[in-house]
Amino acid sequence: MSFARQQHLNPRDCGAHDVLDAVEAKFRPMLPPEFSLDIRKMAGDPRLLVDPAELQGALLQIAYNAAEAMPDGGKVTMVTEGVHLDHDYASQHPGVAAGEYVLISVSDIGRGMPQDMLDKIYHPFFTTKRAGTGAGHGLSAAYGFIRQSGGHIVVESEIGNGSTVKVYLPRRMRVADDA
Helix, strand or coil, X not given: CCCCCCCCCCCEEEEHHHHHHHHHHXXXXXXXXXXXXXXXXXXXXXXXXXXXXXXXXXHHHHHHHHHHCCCXXXXXXXXXXXXXXXXXXXXXXXXXXXXXXXXXXXXXXXXCCCHHHHCCCCCCCXXXXXXXXXXXXXXXXXXXXXXXXXXXXXXXXXXXXXXXXXXXXXXXXXXXCCX
């Protein structure tokens, strides 16, 4: 349902950093000692209009995938920043509207993925895990939720240099009545 963008969401105004704090509180205790978690937040707490529970779930799945890409340990990095996606960018990415976004990126220093994997990374039931260890629903569900929330997701990876998942969500700009 989430991949097809048909799930029921409960969007509300929330701070991106509040969501990231909740993800950190759940994810950090799961990490074995050979892993580190580095969180870097932009100034302020940018506002989003999303279902915070679904966003937490999507980011947890992405972070968990990042940790699994480093079987011997390593560092998972989560970063927030404000970005402007211009009309040129939007025209090259179907379904993306130009405007102000909050970018939440999750990076690992793992093995990386070849292009043939990246081409099908959002497909339901596709998994990079060995047989019997993953159903292939996590990233496709995150993709569906992010798209349904007006956002955009990009996975960048290079063999031997890890991967970065970039989640772009429309930034809710404050107006005078909100201040």
